[in-house]
Amino acid sequence: MINPSKKLLFDIKKLSGKTSWNSPSNIALIKYWGKKDLQAPINPSLSLTLNHCCSKTEISYIKSDNGFKYEFYFHNKLKPEFNKKLDTFFKRIIGYFPFLNKLNLKIDSENSFPHSSGIASSASAFSSLSLCLVDIEKSILGKNDFSNKASFISRLGSGSACRSVYGPAALWGKTNLLSDSNDNYAVPFKLPNFYSDYCDTILIVDENSKSVSSSTGHELIKNHYFKSNRIVQANANLENIINSIKKNDTNQFIEIIENEALTLHAMMLTSNPSFILFKPNTINIINKVWDFRKENNSSLCFTLDAGANIHLLYHNNDYKLVQDFINDKLLVYCSNGKYINDNIGMGPTRI
Numbered sequence: 001m002i003n004p005s006k007k008l009l010f011d012i013k014k015l016s017g018k019t020s021w022n023s024p025s026n027i028a029l030i031k032y033w034g035k036k037d038l039q040a041p042i043n044p045s046l047s048l049t050l051n052h053c054c055s056k057t058e059i060s061y062i063k064s065d066n067g068f069k070y071e072f073y074f075h076n077k078l079k080p081e082f083n084k085k086l087d088t089f090f091k092r093i094i095g096y097f098p099f100l101n102k103l104n105l106k107i108d109s110e111n112s113f114p115h116s117s118g119i120a121s122s123a124s125a126f127s128s129l130s131l132c133l134v135d136i137e138k139s140i141l142g143k144n145d146f147s148n149k150a151s152f153i154s155r156l157g158s159g160s161a162c163r164s165v166y167g168p169a170a171l172w173g174k175t176n177l178l179s180d181s182n183d184n185y186a187v188p189f190k191l192p193n194f195y196s197d198y199c200d201t202i203l204i205v206d207e208n209s210k211s212v213s214s215s216t217g218h219e220l221i222k223n224h225y226f227k228s229n230r231i232v233q234a235n236a237n238l239e240n241i242i243n244s245i246k247k248n249d250t251n252q253f254i255e256i257i258e259n260e261a262l263t264l265h266a267m268m269l270t271s272n273p274s275f276i277l278f279k280p281n282t283i284n285i286i287n288k289v290w291d292f293r294k295e296n297n298s299s300l301c302f303t304l305d306a307g308a309n310i311h312l313l314y315h316n317n318d319y320k321l322v323q324d325f326i327n328d329k330l331l332v333y334c335s336n337g338k339y340i341n342d343n344i345g346m347g348p349t350r351i
């Protein structure tokens with residue numbers, strides 16, 4: 001458990017410096033959809049950590065004589081429009097970082113993936129920001145519970161961000177299947193080498209930001225008719241996917257991943273009010289992937305985030321086969337022919 005810090009015991013001379021972290025996005029195989037309490041998940045989730053879709057955040061800090069202040073720059077431009085989200089985040093975390101009350105921060109952030117690609121950046125953004133903050137705490141206080149605290153603080157920005165702190169895979173949420181699992185922060189999930197060699201090609205079906213936010217989607221689960229069954233299903237899918245990974249049962253692995261993706265969107269369709277985030281081309285691609293799998297002895301499968309874009313997951317051994325398939329059959333469904341080739345990564349790095 002990470003407790004709020006009560007005392008302001010630190011060396012005032014150390015109150016200036018700079019730190020910078022690069023942190024990836026992640027893609028959930030078992031989906032987190034629905035919260036309880038403050039940013040705690042109603043079910044455990046499991047994700048693969050990406051390699052190239054990252055946010056880089058640098059924080060420069062100096063001593064402040066009149067309380068906590070920050071400025072946020074995105075790609076070198078001052079962006080006050082992000083302050084509402086950031087104010088909520090800092091309000092939630094300041095009790096865990098009392099030294100912030102003595103600091104002025106200049107936060108510079110940038111994404112490695114294109115703007116307006118429809119790719120959610122909250123996981124990479126909040127994890128890179130949180131890693132910088134925990135790093136500052138470490139240099140001021142001398143030591144801390146680094147990764148767990150970084151994951152804990154990331155979670156208070158965006159739930160799924162807590163999983164980005166670990167590569168190649170992370171598990172978040174209490175489950176009897178993993179002894180150190182908990183709702184407060186993610187823990188690393190050991191992945192056999194075979195799965196660490198997976199690729200994720202993100203097909204950009206819609207470049208616009210989505211019509212309904214994840215926060216609204218999570219909120220609608222509170223009174224969802226299928227909520228309790230969804231919790232049972234997610235736990236069963238987690239147990240089965242862990243077994244399929246242990247047994248290297250690719251067919252079962254694929255079946256669970258696609259079932260989770262479609263269930264996520266089924267929960268949206270059956271929320272009250274209901275909403276739809278996939279697009280006709282999302283479904284066109286899914287049908288092509290199913291055809292392709294029937295025709296080829298391939299590990300290719302798809303998953304979806306809370307949006308219209310498709311993540312194609314496949315083993316590196318199939319790289320050429322899948323790239324040819326994308327270029328021949330799928331580009332026509334992508335917005336302006338856009339896609340991003342990524343693969344499983346080992347987690348954040350200090351720059």
Ligand code: PMV
Pocket residue numbers: 027028030031032033045122158159160161214215218264305306
């Ligand atoms: O972390 P949030 O609040 O953006 O929610 C993310 C939810 C999904 O991406 C749909 C699923 C997940 O587990 O990442």
